[in-house]
Amino acid sequence: MRSKRNVGYFYISPWIIGFFVFxxxxxxxxxxxxxxxxxTFNKPKYIGFGNYLDLIQxxxxxxxxxxxxxxxxxSVPLGIATSMLIAILVNTKVRGVYFFRTALYLPAIVSGVSxxxxxxxxxxxxxxLINLLLSKVGIAPLGWLTDGSLVMPSYLLMALWGAGGGMxxxxxxLQDIPGHLYEAAEIDxxxxxxxxKHITLTMLTPVIFYNLIMGIVGSMRKFxxxxxxxxxxxxxxxxxxxxxxxxxKFFKMGYATAMAWVLFVIIMLLTLLAMKSSSAxxxxxxxxxxxxxxxxx
Numbered sequence: 001m002r003s004k005r006n007v008g009y010f011y012i013s014p015w016i017i018g019f020f021v022f023x024x025x026x027x028x029x030x031x032x033x034x035x036x037x038x039x040t041f042n043k044p045k046y047i048g049f050g051n052y053l054d055l056i057q058x059x060x061x062x063x064x065x066x067x068x069x070x071x072x073x074x075s076v077p078l079g080i081a082t083s084m085l086i087a088i089l090v091n092t093k094v095r096g097v098y099f100f101r102t103a104l105y106l107p108a109i110v111s112g113v114s115x116x117x118x119x120x121x122x123x124x125x126x127x128x129l130i131n132l133l134l135s136k137v138g139i140a141p142l143g144w145l146t147d148g149s150l151v152m153p154s155y156l157l158m159a160l161w162g163a164g165g166g167m168x169x170x171x172x173x174l175q176d177i178p179g180h181l182y183e184a185a186e187i188d189x190x191x192x193x194x195x196x197k198h199i200t201l202t203m204l205t206p207v208i209f210y211n212l213i214m215g216i217v218g219s220m221r222k223f224x225x226x227x228x229x230x231x232x233x234x235x236x237x238x239x240x241x242x243x244x245x246x247x248x249k250f251f252k253m254g255y256a257t258a259m260a261w262v263l264f265v266i267i268m269l270l271t272l273l274a275m276k277s278s279s280a281x282x283x284x285x286x287x288x289x290x291x292x293x294x295x296x297x
Contacts, residue, residue, distance in 0.1 A: 034257040044254065051258035061259070063234055064242035070152065071238065072219035075159040080211050082163035084204065087170030101167070108165030116228040119158050120145075123229070148233030155236065158225060166211050173207035174200070205282045209274070216270050220263065239263060 009016075034051060036044035055061050090101045107115065122129045123144035131141040144154045177200065185195045223240035230236045243263070247256035 030257050030260065033254055034261050036254040037252075038254045039251040040253050041251070047254070051255045052262070054255065055258060055262065060234075060237075060242060064237050064239045067152075067235060067237060068220055068222065068239040071155060071159075071222065072216060074152075075156055075219050076212065076215035078156065079159055079163050079166060079215055080208060082160055083166035083211065084170050084208070086164055086167045087174055088200075090167070091171055091174045101171070104164035104167055106164070107162045112224040113228065115162075116225040119161075119225065120229050123154050143232070145229065145236070146232050148231070148235045151231035151233070151235035154229075154231070155226070166214075169207050169211060170204065173204045177203045202283050206284060209278050209282045212274055213271055216274065217267055220267050220270075 033044065035046060035048055037047050037050070038044035086104055090097055090104065121127070125131060125141055125143045125146055128141075128144065130144065135141065142150060144150050181199050181203075182195055185199060190198070221240055222238045223244070226236050226238045226241050227244070239259070240263075243256050243259045246252045246259065
């Protein structure tokens with residue numbers, strides 16, 4: 001028995017070694033770096049929790065955190081609702097529906113850099129496509145990226161455009177809903193809204209929960225398009241942008257690592273909060289079946 005166990009350990013040893021070398025060791029090192037003052041050129045100087053105390057007094061840190069949280073609060077629910085709506089629209093048996101599904105999903109597979117450059121042109125004050133269309137109806141050009149009050153709406157518009165990426169999970173969830181539920185609801189006299197509320201929305205709650213978690217993580221780690229596009233009055237300076245600047249522009253690696261740990265804690269707390277609340281609104285048919293069996297017994 002012991003020899004079989006040893007053989008098993010031998011076969012999984014590459015994964016174990018890789019886990020400790022590429023996951024555990026970097027985490028330990030990152031925790032240490034967060035407690036130091038290090039410019040990556042000289043030897044790290046241990047300063048304890050000095051970096052974390054400096055974060056509290058850093059106005060740029062608070063600004064970037066607020067910009068990121070504000071974006072997450074609006075973009076995550078907006079993305080969930082839009083993706084679900086798109087999935088419902090393409091979950092029909094009409095001619096050409098596969099073309100629309102493909103077209104709507106394309107933003108999720110196109111290179112992020114190329115999309116960012118495209119949107120930078122679309123939002124350009126002088127030559128942008130949006131301002132060109134607005135001028136056709138007599139609206140003066142808007143400074144989408146040069147006016148601080150319009151920077152956040154610009155990023156929300158980009159997030160809305162990419163909502164087709166979450167369409168597939170909702171589409172899979174919609175096609176997994178048993179048709180007899182709708183038939184029974186029709187017999188009981190339920191209208192379209194009632195069927196959507198009590199059947200479609202309820203059966204999609206596990207998918208909504210999944211996209212909620214992924215949306216929280218993605219919005220809090222926003223970097224690519226924000227790094228390329230930017231925005232006036234630091235309204236496009238998201239948390240990850242400021243972290244990147246501290247690490248590779250100001251060479252404050254210890255400070256940047258402390259920021260990374262703070263972000264990790266924030267995302268973990270938000271995820272745990274979402275998971276804790278899931279028992280109140282997420283419907284799992286398997287759990288309901290198990291509870292029914294226990295009651296019968």
